[in-house]
Amino acid sequence: MLEIRDLHASAGDRQILKGINLTVNAGEVHAIMGPNGSGKSTLAGVLAGRDGLEVTGGTVTFKGQDLLDLEPEERAREGVFLAFQYPVEIPGVNNAYLLKAGLNEVRKHRGEPELDAMDFMTLIRERMALLQMDDTLLSRPVNEGFSGGEKKRNEIFQMAVLEPTLAILDETDSGLDIDALKTVAGGVNALRSPDRSMVVVTHYQRLLNYIVPDFVHVLSGGRIVKSGGKELALELEAKGYGWIETEPATASV
Amino acid sequence: MSTATETVEELANQEYKYGFVTDVETDSIPIGLNEDVVRLISSKKEEPEWLLEWRLNAFRVWLKMSEPEWHNVHYDPIDYQSISYYAAPKKQIKLDSLDDVDPEIRATFDKLGISLDEQKRLSGVAVDAVFDSVSVATTFKDTLANLGIIFCSFSEAVREHPDLVRKYLGSVVPHSDNFFAALNSAVFSDGSFAYIPKGVKCPMELSTYFRINAANTGQFERTLLIADEGAEVSYLEGCTAPQRDENQLHAAVVELVALDDATIKYSTVQNWYPGDENGKGGIFNFVTKRGKAFANAKVTWTQVETGSAITWKYPSCILQGDNSVGEFYSVAVTNNCQEADTGTKMVHLGKNTRSTIISKGISAGRGQNTYRGLVRIGKGATGARNFSQCDSLLIGDRCGAHTFPYLEVKNTTSQVEHEASTSKIGEDQIFYCRQRGLSTEDAVNLIVNGFCKEVFRELPMEFAVEAQKLLGVSLEGSVG
Numbered sequence: 001m002l003e004i005r006d007l008h009a010s011a012g013d014r015q016i017l018k019g020i021n022l023t024v025n026a027g028e029v030h031a032i033m034g035p036n037g038s039g040k041s042t043l044a045g046v047l048a049g050r051d052g053l054e055v056t057g058g059t060v061t062f063k064g065q066d067l068l069d070l071e072p073e074e075r076a077r078e079g080v081f082l083a084f085q086y087p088v089e090i091p092g093v094n095n096a097y098l099l100k101a102g103l104n105e106v107r108k109h110r111g112e113p114e115l116d117a118m119d120f121m122t123l124i125r126e127r128m129a130l131l132q133m134d135d136t137l138l139s140r141p142v143n144e145g146f147s148g149g150e151k152k153r154n155e156i157f158q159m160a161v162l163e164p165t166l167a168i169l170d171e172t173d174s175g176l177d178i179d180a181l182k183t184v185a186g187g188v189n190a191l192r193s194p195d196r197s198m199v200v201v202t203h204y205q206r207l208l209n210y211i212v213p214d215f216v217h218v219l220s221g222g223r224i225v226k227s228g229g230k231e232l233a234l235e236l237e238a239k240g241y242g243w244i245e246t247e248p249a250t251a252s253v
Numbered sequence: 254m255s256t257a258t259e260t261v262e263e264l265a266n267q268e269y270k271y272g273f274v275t276d277v278e279t280d281s282i283p284i285g286l287n288e289d290v291v292r293l294i295s296s297k298k299e300e301p302e303w304l305l306e307w308r309l310n311a312f313r314v315w316l317k318m319s320e321p322e323w324h325n326v327h328y329d330p331i332d333y334q335s336i337s338y339y340a341a342p343k344k345q346i347k348l349d350s351l352d353d354v355d356p357e358i359r360a361t362f363d364k365l366g367i368s369l370d371e372q373k374r375l376s377g378v379a380v381d382a383v384f385d386s387v388s389v390a391t392t393f394k395d396t397l398a399n400l401g402i403i404f405c406s407f408s409e410a411v412r413e414h415p416d417l418v419r420k421y422l423g424s425v426v427p428h429s430d431n432f433f434a435a436l437n438s439a440v441f442s443d444g445s446f447a448y449i450p451k452g453v454k455c456p457m458e459l460s461t462y463f464r465i466n467a468a469n470t471g472q473f474e475r476t477l478l479i480a481d482e483g484a485e486v487s488y489l490e491g492c493t494a495p496q497r498d499e500n501q502l503h504a505a506v507v508e509l510v511a512l513d514d515a516t517i518k519y520s521t522v523q524n525w526y527p528g529d530e531n532g533k534g535g536i537f538n539f540v541t542k543r544g545k546a547f548a549n550a551k552v553t554w555t556q557v558e559t560g561s562a563i564t565w566k567y568p569s570c571i572l573q574g575d576n577s578v579g580e581f582y583s584v585a586v587t588n589n590c591q592e593a594d595t596g597t598k599m600v601h602l603g604k605n606t607r608s609t610i611i612s613k614g615i616s617a618g619r620g621q622n623t624y625r626g627l628v629r630i631g632k633g634a635t636g637a638r639n640f641s642q643c644d645s646l647l648i649g650d651r652c653g654a655h656t657f658p659y660l661e662v663k664n665t666t667s668q669v670e671h672e673a674s675t676s677k678i679g680e681d682q683i684f685y686c687r688q689r690g691l692s693t694e695d696a697v698n699l700i701v702n703g704f705c706k707e708v709f710r711e712l713p714m715e716f717a718v719e720a721q722k723l724l725g726v727s728l729e730g731s732v733g
């Protein structure tokens with residue numbers, strides 16, 4: 001599914017990713033943890049094709065093709081979805097309308113017919129129920145005035161509608177209250193499937209109680225410095241990052 | 254500069270699609286302006302004496318006036334003596350049948366997507382097409398005539414309905430109003446005229462397409478719309494213009510008269526040639542548009558301004574009668590070297606008069622967009638209310654947006670509210686949309702369209718589609 005080899009990336013003149021290696025197979029859920037500023041969002045941004053991030057070395061293969069060669073929208077249509085750490089507000093643009101436009105682009109790309117307003121409504125009603133989304137969020141401008149938690153819930157709702165093959169969730173748990181966390185995690189779990197992979201960036205073990213990962217990686221200083229199973233998250237919760245940051249970067253999956 | 258910004262600018266810089274010159278022989282008079290030229294125009298049009306006098310008065314006033322300089326637009330001095338003030342297609346064209354229209358002209362309209370045939374058959378829009386200042390085609394006259402509605406070229410109105418023209422011409426925009434209006438009054442070539450009788454609701458949108466064609470010919474349109482007591486009319490004006498090198502002067506005057514209880518909705522999609530990316534060759538558009546609303550009457554201006562090198566335009570409302578209403582909804586786009594200084598004047602004279610101003614300025618490239626609005630509440634305007642909202646959207650780093658709201662309040666019982674905002678299309682907004690599968694172009698369209706929504710909503714359907722084409726915007730769907 002996703003194969004990252006020796007990925008180096010910089011922003012401005014700053015080298016941020018310094019040789020990432022990561023393989024994500026179909027159906028797997030990988031958690032990425034690591035201290036603030038270690039490069040987690042940068043990695044997510046590089047995968048999604050964010051402007052201003054320059055790949056200075058390495059390769060990323062997605063479903064057999066060179067991911068880095070694709071425009072951001074082409075990646076999205078191929079099934080790469082990024083749930084943003086900080087979803088941007090777009091005044092004047094209706095939330096449902098953007099989603100419909102995006103979904104129809106994805107469908108066109110897959111050779112499926114575009115959905116009309118009726119079919120689209122039916123689909124989103126169902127996905128809204130899954131995430132217990134407030135109706136009114138749908139008709140408001142994208143993220144404008146949404147609370148922190150509403151923004152995060154909206155991201156996962158979009159993911160549920162777009163049905164990506166690779167979902168990257170960047171700190172989706174931050175900003176969610178305890179009940180919302182359960183609901184959103186439930187939504188994510190409902191979307192787990194043998195042909196869908198997920199990369200879940202988080203600081204907290206708590207999320208991983210709900211979305212149980214197959215692998216946990218620690219990103220530090222632009223490298224994956226430790227990898228393990230789900231129990232690694234518990235260890236990190238207990239001991240912090242100090243004890244591994246000194247270890248050599250050997251681990252990779 | 255990052256790639257996202259570049260792409261956005263590329264989009265904003267898309268070349269003018271409607272640039273071409275039609276090859277029709279034109280009957281022009283020599284360049285230059287003096288009393289003889291004014292007389293010549295009037296005699297070519299076989300005008301009555303009173304109209305010639307009116308023109309001459311305007312000309313004499315104009316001679317003593319100087320070009321305004323208070324606006325925030327910049328252009329090389331206009332040499333008024335190097336312009337030809339009249340051009341008419343040479344072939345004489347009968348007005349009553351579309352088949353008699355010069356095939357070249359028909360083809361031009363077709364290129365613009367304004368096939369009269371199609372309009373006639375499908376859309377129910379009566380079109381009075383103005384080609385180089387002379388009307389060449391008029392449709393739907395019969396339907397309108399049955400209701401007593403007059404819709405014709407200005408010249409025809411002078412011939413057929415001189416009393417109406419004489420009564421109302423200059424009653425809203427006097428010939429001495431301003432430099433450009435005085436010039437227009439002296440040399441206006443043609444334009445449209447409409448009269449809706451008492452209590453009649455015009456059953457279709459009245460529509461005019463303007464077009465500049467003959468090289469070096471200034472365009473001086475004169476439009477007069479009268480809605481008699483209790484009448485209702487919606488009027489559409491739109492234009493595209495051919496590409497050329499020399500700057501072209503356009504100084505139109507539009508007068509609206511809404512008598513007691515009448516409603517006039519005037520919508521414009523303006524797409525004059527804006528010049529190339531260095532600003533060369535664009536149209537100079539100096540327009541005076543004003544409506545007068547008598548008791549309980551309503552005048553609504555909606556405009557989508559995308560063209561011209563220079564736009565100088567303030568569709569205004571004189572709220573003369575008690576309870577009269579004035580509205581102004583505007584989208585103005587400037588890119589490359591375009592400059593627009595546009596806005597409105599709402600002059601409250603009657604009691605309980607109300608006005609609404611919604612202005613959306615979009616600047617891209619090196620475009621400069623200025624909103625200039627005046628809200629004047631007269632002494633007698635007890636209980637008057639105004640709400641103004643001026644929003645600016647910037648695309649890229651080299652453009653500018655400026656807002657000058659002026660306020661003159663002479664009645665303390667009135668209420669005036671003003672809101673303003675400036676925002677920028679952010680790269681992160683575009684990236685967000687692209688991450689959801691949209692192309693950059695669609696993302697920009699979506700954002701721009703969202704920004705203009707409150708104005709587009711005011712446009713009649715046909716025009717909303719045109720506006721959408723012009724801005725390259727896909728309309729927001731009905732979902733949600």
Ligand SMILES: Nc1ncnc2c1ncn2[C@@H]1O[C@H](COP(=O)(O)OP(=O)(O)OP(=O)(O)O)[C@@H](O)[C@H]1O
Pocket residue numbers: 011012014016034035036037038039040041042043052085
């Ligand atoms: N455009 C940029 N220019 C300069 N430095 C940048 C830029 N973008 C990111 N950085 C820096 O790169 C480092 C990694 O940032 P990143 O957002 O990837 O961290 P993160 O692991 O997601 O942190 P957090 O846990 O706080 O979200 C940070 O030190 C950040 O300041």
Ligand SMILES: [Mg+2]
Pocket residue numbers: 040041042085170171
């Ligand atoms: Mg981050």
